[in-house]
Amino acid sequence: MQRTVSIVPVSHRLKAPFRISRGVKTAAETVVVEVVEGDLIGRGECVPYARYDETVESVIxxxxxxxxxxxxxxxxxxxxxxxxxxxxxxxxxCALWDLRAKREGLSVEALTALRVPDRLITAVTISLDTVEAMGAAALVVASAPLIKVKLSADEPAARLLAVARAAPHARLIVDPNEGWDFATLDGLKPILSDLNIALVEQPLPAGEDMALEGYDPPYPICADESVHTAEDLAALKGRYGAVNLKLDKAGGLTEGLLMLEEARNHGFTLMVGCMVASSLAIAPALHLAGSCAFADLDGPWWLAEDYPGGARVADGWLTRPAEGFWGDGVTAAGLWL
Structure with missing residues (x-):
């Protein structure tokens, strides 16, 4: 059957600036691929990431x-x-997975034999800001069970404590995005040990994480920028206790499934993560979420407007997209603009 394929850049305005140690964004710049066979359309979305020298233009x-x-x-x-x-x-x-599901009349859930939770806890992110602003932002989401805190090397303790005081019942994922050195990480160990820390995510630059060899704090250190594909995992043992599986780094759900199995074999604690993206990027990642201890899939929560029928995030809980949105083996009217 003849195929047509389109590549469309889509910009999603954010409801608030999203700041990390490397910079700030006010929109999610995505690229959407649509593969069409007859009346069937498979869709997939990616977020080009400047950290890896990707742009919308280079991806296209x-x-x-x-x-x-x-x-x-x-x-x-x-x-x-x-x-x-x-x-x-x-x-x-991801577009090809969605198309395959529709062609075969089977959901990606059935094709992978991985259950997608109808509802799950997702981390909600407190963007890097002033101490006062981060405390105020945490107060707004204080009922969330899991909060990710973006930090830098500038006043990390004050910022973290402001969030912890505003949301005393939440578990915290600390994420400096490679922004610390080992002295900073180790110096914060007493404070981190006293808080309800779920993970400390990629504290050191990826090329300098050999300093973590044998380091054993009372909370898992999670690899993010240090891991892309299944081939990276073996070298991380002894440095990290957890890994963040991101489809935009892995190159899709196919590699994500391989990573899931290999990471389990190595005994890592697993988190599935995302970039700031729409529900079209989150839907495939949900197929890993049921097998992971943590989910960080609040990308659509940052958008001023998501696609109709997309995932919903409220009080730190994510509800999966509506049937027919992605990967269900069916096409539902009214979900796509």
């Missing part, structure tokens, strides 16, 4: 060869083989 350019291959009749695995792990392959891979 990277997608041209595999897209042309699909138009010329290549098999999905042949087209995907033209891409390296990263955002571009994620968008195409």
């Amino acid at each position: 350019a990277e997608l041209q060869p595999p897209v042309q291959a699909l138009r010329d009749g290549a098999a999905p695995h042949e087209a995907l083989a033209l891409l390296t792990p990263g955002a571009a392959r994620n968008a195409l891979d």
